[in-house]
Amino acid sequence: MLLETVNLTKKFGGLTAVDDVSFSVEKGKINAIIGPNGAGKSTFFNLVSGYYPPTSGQVFFKGEEITRLPSNKIARLGIARTFQTTNLFERATVLDNIIVGNRLRTQSNLWDAILRTPRLKREEQKCLDKAYEVLDFVNLTNHAHSVVENLTQEEKKRVAFALALATEPELVFLDEPAAGVNPDETEGLAELMKKMVDHGITVCLIEHKMQMIMSIAENIMVLNFGKKIAEGTPEDIMNDEEVIKAYLGGERHAEVK
Numbered sequence: 402m403l404l405e406t407v408n409l410t411k412k413f414g415g416l417t418a419v420d421d422v423s424f425s426v427e428k429g430k431i432n433a434i435i436g437p438n439g440a441g442k443s444t445f446f447n448l449v450s451g452y453y454p455p456t457s458g459q460v461f462f463k464g465e466e467i468t469r470l471p472s473n474k475i476a477r478l479g480i481a482r483t484f485q486t487t488n489l490f491e492r493a494t495v496l497d498n499i500i501v502g503n504r505l506r507t508q509s510n511l512w513d514a515i516l517r518t519p520r521l522k523r524e525e526q527k528c529l530d531k532a533y534e535v536l537d538f539v540n541l542t543n544h545a546h547s548v549v550e551n552l553t554q555e556e557k558k559r560v561a562f563a564l565a566l567a568t569e570p571e572l573v574f575l576d577e578p579a580a581g582v583n584p585d586e587t588e589g590l591a592e593l594m595k596k597m598v599d600h601g602i603t604v605c606l607i608e609h610k611m612q613m614i615m616s617i618a619e620n621i622m623v624l625n626f627g628k629k630i631a632e633g634t635p636e637d638i639m640n641d642e643e644v645i646k647a648y649l650g651g652e653r654h655a656e657v658k
């Protein structure tokens with residue numbers, strides 16, 4: 402396994418958003434976290450990517466404990482994530498968005514920038530090369546100079562993927578990668594996730610689109626009211642009594658598309 406959580410818990414005041422969750426993200430697979438609205442999926446992502454410290458429990462990446470490391474340190478270890486509402490600079494070009502993302506990994510400091518040192522120039526070239534490489538990967542090379550606000554929702558999702566890939570991650574967490582895109586485009590994004598795995602990048606996603614999850618994910622965890630209620634293959638999950646109850650019970654429904 403690549404990433405593991407042990408009894409991970411996050412409380413917000415009296416509410417336990419993630420409740421004692423032990424889960425393994427399996428290397429070289431598409432892993433998924435599903436669950437009704439408010440089940441704790443985003444909070445779980447925020448815990449493993451260092452955006453929130455857990456109340457208790459641990460997170461391990463490649464066997465090393467990363468609990469409570471800040472998000473930038475976690476990113477440097479090789480974990481990238483995208484956000485539900487894509488946090489792109491809408492007025493900037495696709496290329497500029499990617500370059501800003503990739504600066505995370507460079508060493509240059511203010512003096513390098515003021516003096517325009519060879520190190521800075523080398524790193525700028527490296528960032529540019531990397532940006533074109535990831536744009537090619539997500540099939541957006543012809544939009545390199547497009548302004549993000551003019552892109553379709555699906556293209557913006559691809560930019561978000563590219564942004565994550567530019568940091569050369571071993572593991573990417575994708576927060577609702579297909580939200581707001583039509584079924585055909587969803588198919589394209591699913592293909593892109595498979596391509597990531599084929600290139601050695603492990604994927605873990607949160608998604609409401611059940612059909613997509615069931616067709617691409619190999620390892621699924623189901624959360625309900627912060628607790629893990631099931632884990633396994635799509636087949637295990639589809640036949641799990643508690644999962645069926647969680648989705649059909651109450652007023653909360655998954656978006657089945």
Ligand SMILES: Nc1ncnc2c1ncn2[C@@H]1O[C@H](COP(=O)(O)OP(=O)(O)OP(=O)(O)O)[C@@H](O)[C@H]1O
Binds near residue numbers: 417418436439440441
């Ligand atoms: N920063 C916060 N402060 C207080 N409560 C929070 C915070 N973030 C999340 N919560 C609460 O924790 C619970 C889990 O929320 P979370 O967003 O993780 O669920 P989710 O499964 O991602 O939901 P959705 O599918 O609707 O995005 C919810 O009850 C939510 O209101």
